[in-house]
Amino acid sequence: MFAILPIGNKIAIEPGVDVHRVQSSGTTAFLGNLSARLDYALHGGWYAAAGGNLNYVKSTGTSAATRTGANVGLGYRSRSGDRWAAGWS
Secondary structure (H helix, E strand, O other): OEOOEEOOOOEEEEEEEEEEEEEEOOEEEEEEEEEEEEEEEOOOOEEEEEEEEEEEEEEOOOOOEEEEEEEEEEEEOOOHHHHHHHOOO
16 A cells, blocks of 8 residues: 655655565465655656665564665556546535
């Protein structure tokens, strides 16, 4: 799950969290991911983003491990949500 939180006309923060727990044949695995990106509006709905991740992995019989990472993105902001929001005003 993630959210895009505007902090200005062209800048937004995009925090995210993802959690999985899987069980199969007596083995349990847990994976967690926390991330944050800084988004910058370019032009005409396009935006660029960069940020980092923290991953946590634990499986039955193994010690837990954490890993860090970086991510970048380029995307297009769809305006279809504005039509939905207009119906609520």
